[in-house]
Amino acid sequence: MQRLVIDGNTKISGELKVHGAKNSALPLLAATILGKTPSVLHNCPRLSDVFAACRILSYLGCKCVRENDSVIVDTANLTHFEVPDQLMREMRSSIVFLGAILGRLGRCRLSFPGGCELGPRPIDMHISALRQMGVSIKEEYGYLDCSIPKELKGTAISLSFPSVGTTENIMLAAVLANGETQIRNAAREPEIIDLANFLNACGAKIYGQGESTIYIEGVKEIGGCEYNVMPDRIVAATYIGAAAITNSEICLKNVKAKDLESVLPVFEEMGCSIYSYSDKIYVNALRPLNCVKTIRTMPYPGFPTDVQAIAMAALCKARGTSVIVENIFENRFKHAGELVRMGANIKVEGKVAIVEGIQKFYGAQVEATDLRGGAALVLAGLSAEGQTTISNIKHIDRGYERIEDNLNLVGAKIKRV
Numbered sequence: 467m468q469r470l471v472i473d474g475n476t477k478i479s480g481e482l483k484v485h486g487a488k489n490s491a492l493p494l495l496a497a498t499i500l501g502k503t504p505s506v507l508h509n510c511p512r513l514s515d516v517f518a519a520c521r522i523l524s525y526l527g528c529k530c531v532r533e534n535d536s537v538i539v540d541t542a543n544l545t546h547f548e549v550p551d552q553l554m555r556e557m558r559s560s561i562v563f564l565g566a567i568l569g570r571l572g573r574c575r576l577s578f579p580g581g582c583e584l585g586p587r588p589i590d591m592h593i594s595a596l597r598q599m600g601v602s603i604k605e606e607y608g609y610l611d612c613s614i615p616k617e618l619k620g621t622a623i624s625l626s627f628p629s630v631g632t633t634e635n636i637m638l639a640a641v642l643a644n645g646e647t648q649i650r651n652a653a654r655e656p657e658i659i660d661l662a663n664f665l666n667a668c669g670a671k672i673y674g675q676g677e678s679t680i681y682i683e684g685v686k687e688i689g690g691c692e693y694n695v696m697p698d699r700i701v702a703a704t705y706i707g708a709a710a711i712t713n714s715e716i717c718l719k720n721v722k723a724k725d726l727e728s729v730l731p732v733f734e735e736m737g738c739s740i741y742s743y744s745d746k747i748y749v750n751a752l753r754p755l756n757c758v759k760t761i762r763t764m765p766y767p768g769f770p771t772d773v774q775a776i777a778m779a780a781l782c783k784a785r786g787t788s789v790i791v792e793n794i795f796e797n798r799f800k801h802a803g804e805l806v807r808m809g810a811n812i813k814v815e816g817k818v819a820i821v822e823g824i825q826k827f828y829g830a831q832v833e834a835t836d837l838r839g840g841a842a843l844v845l846a847g848l849s850a851e852g853q854t855t856i857s858n859i860k861h862i863d864r865g866y867e868r869i870e871d872n873l874n875l876v877g878a879k880i881k882r883v
Contacts, residue, residue, distance in 0.1 A: 481719055481876075507694075508536045513865060576609065595635070640684060656676075775838040801840075805842065
């Protein structure tokens with residue numbers, strides 16, 4: 467089993483390029499299924515979740531080839547409509563293949579997805595929305611058996627919560643449906659906009675992405691296209707956190723500051739000076755960190771749940787008391803216990819974590835409990851006295867391209883063993 471070994475108490479400095487967004491690349495790869503001609507996704511990150519998505523595409527009959535940072539998908543021989551249980555269990559976002567396969571083949575059979583254990587992430591909203599569009603869904607023995615008795619039809623769908631996955635599945639199914647589909651209370655994340663822009667480049671007709679109501683006018687067919695995956699805003703936030711926790715300065719390239727509008731003010735409140743340019747962000751965190759009164763995770767444009775663990779790690783080194791309220795997932799404070807092993811002073815009560823600032827982290831043997839929690843441990847290890855060993859790093863590899871190589875470029879001392 468691989469581990470990361472970090473020699474801490476080091477500063478970082480220099481430039482880092484932010485790779486393509488995991489949370490965009492995965493739905494884009496699923497969306498290639500809808501096109502009858504090949505698609506090329508540039509800036510597609512080398513992540514275990516991306517490799518899993520490519521394995522699903524290959525099983526379905528697509529030809530999936532990587533060339534440097536690009537992935538080429540040819541769906542000409544798409545034949546299978548079933549995704550095996552083993553492939554579905556590799557990542558939680560595998561459910562996004564449901565809408566795409568249904569839209570293209572009119573039939574889909576798959577099991578419930580796997581991935582990080584963050585608490586319930588029910589797919590009831592997905593099922594309800596697709597049934598409103600004319601899909602017959604049978605749930606049996608952990609599988610969803612979906613078919614379209616008549617036709618996939620556009621309709622108005624109101625979501626009880628602006629779920630990213632549900633919004634994506636509806637969009638993918640609606641592209642080739644008959645008539646117009648409206649998604650009310652839709653997710654507004656930048657990754658939703660990226661998916662809509664890709665589909666429109668392929669010939670779809672989608673309007674209102676980034677707003678609370680999205681309109682999809684069904685078309686007969688779409689092709690493929692060449693497209694650049696958006697930069698990963700969560701990876702960018704992680705590197706900002708690395709600068710903050712080590713009282714360092716760093717310049718991030720290939721990043722959109724607009725996508726981080728809810729995150730940057732929090733780090734500025736901690737005392738970081740942040741300067742944004744068209745495709746760069748410069749972070750100066752040389753001063754001691756200050757506490758933040760309250761952080762509440764919310765759907766976009768609120769503070770992202772995926773940055774909560776990163777912010778918590780940094781706030782452990784801040785002067786004073788900070789409060790974090792997790793409103794998205796009920797089981798997303800598991801990393802707190804591992805940070806406590808390193809000397810953090812964190813008290814968790816339900817969905818609230820109270821973080822008392824400490825002077826130092828201390829190196830320890832810890833375990834990554836999930837993707838972003840694992841990244842938080844890497845940040846703690848960077849600033850800790852002594853050596854930190856992180857196990858179960860398969861979680862980290864789901865969302866970060868060789869995180870140790872990138873951080874070593876700017877002065878960190880991390881090795882994979």
